[in-house]
Amino acid sequence: xxxxxxxxxxxxxxxxxxxxxxxxxxxxxxxxxxxxxxxxxxxxxxxxxxxxxxxxxxxxxxxxxxxxxxxxxxxxxxxxxxxxxxxxxxxxxxxxxxxxxxxxxxxxxxxxxxxxxxxxxxxxxxxxxxxxxxxxxxxx
Amino acid sequence: xxxxxxxxxxxxxxxxxxxxxxxxxxxxxxxxxxxxxxxxxxxxxxxxxxxxxxxxxxxxxxxxxxxxxxxxxxxxxxxxxxxxxxxxxxxxxxxxxxxxxxxxxxxxxxxxxxxxxxxxxxxxxxxxxxxxxxxxxxxxxxxxxx
Numbered sequence: 001x002x003x004x005x006x007x008x009x010x011x012x013x014x015x016x017x018x019x020x021x022x023x024x025x026x027x028x029x030x031x032x033x034x035x036x037x038x039x040x041x042x043x044x045x046x047x048x049x050x051x052x053x054x055x056x057x058x059x060x061x062x063x064x065x066x067x068x069x070x071x072x073x074x075x076x077x078x079x080x081x082x083x084x085x086x087x088x089x090x091x092x093x094x095x096x097x098x099x100x101x102x103x104x105x106x107x108x109x110x111x112x113x114x115x116x117x118x119x120x121x122x123x124x125x126x127x128x129x130x131x132x133x134x135x136x137x138x139x140x
Numbered sequence: 141x142x143x144x145x146x147x148x149x150x151x152x153x154x155x156x157x158x159x160x161x162x163x164x165x166x167x168x169x170x171x172x173x174x175x176x177x178x179x180x181x182x183x184x185x186x187x188x189x190x191x192x193x194x195x196x197x198x199x200x201x202x203x204x205x206x207x208x209x210x211x212x213x214x215x216x217x218x219x220x221x222x223x224x225x226x227x228x229x230x231x232x233x234x235x236x237x238x239x240x241x242x243x244x245x246x247x248x249x250x251x252x253x254x255x256x257x258x259x260x261x262x263x264x265x266x267x268x269x270x271x272x273x274x275x276x277x278x279x280x281x282x283x284x285x286x
Contacts, residue, residue, distance in 0.1 A: 020172065035198075062201070066196075074175075081232055083230065084229065085227065086227065
């Protein structure tokens with residue numbers, strides 16, 4: 001990993017993006033194990049249909065945030081991340097690939113550290129936004 | 141039914157979690173993580189880390205790692221079947237590794253509604269401490285649909 005430099009970055013610069021494999025039922029089962037969230041909304045199609053909640057199971061919102069977290073930690077060591085927040089806006093369905101992108105929207109100094117604020121987006125391949133996030137990252 | 145705002149300031153029963161390398165391995169597999177410091181104890185050790193690195197969003201999982209993760213909403217009389225996760229954010233102070241015991245101390249910091257009560261929002265703020273030292277702030281907004 002080459003550490004990005006504060007001085008070399010400009011507002012509008014994009015950080016390396018990531019496109020996931022299609023979210024599968026196996027992905028959701030693995031995420032349930034890893035996260036401890038075994039809610040039937042994400043695992044049990046019979047439950048989801050019987051409750052008339054949705055036509056099929058759908059992804060944990062936090063799975064998308066975890067993907068955005070990977071975009072950050074592939075760009076900088078995790079210890080540089082000062083804050084990271086997300087708003088959940090749409091459901092991710094089985095079969096969708098998620099395109100996770102980020103760009104610099106502000107250069108700032110906070111608590112004596114040079115930082116950049118990033119806007120991050122997790123969207124499907126058609127461009128429908130699933131989650132919008134922002135993060136503040138300290139850079140030397 | 142609107143949630144009683146008297147619950148603003150309510151302390152959530154505290155709990156403690158020690159993340160294990162075993163669970164972090166499954167979390168890493170689920171999210172397609174390829175950096176071994178997140179799932180391989182030997183690689184983490186070689187990198188000079190005291191354990192497998194806890195990834196940025198895993199603090200939420202640990203916050204939920206209790207018998208009744210939404211006990212505070214139950215106390216308010218909310219129907220958990222009508223709940224959605226609206227927002228989630230973290231402020232990071234120190235990195236945390238597998239095998240380290242973490243204490244979760246939470247409080248309800250806001251309750252508000254939109255669309256004449258059709259959507260109600262419950263805000264919870266959690267201080268995560270390791271041996272008394274603040275390592276992460278976890279901020280969650282849950283939405284209850286009428």
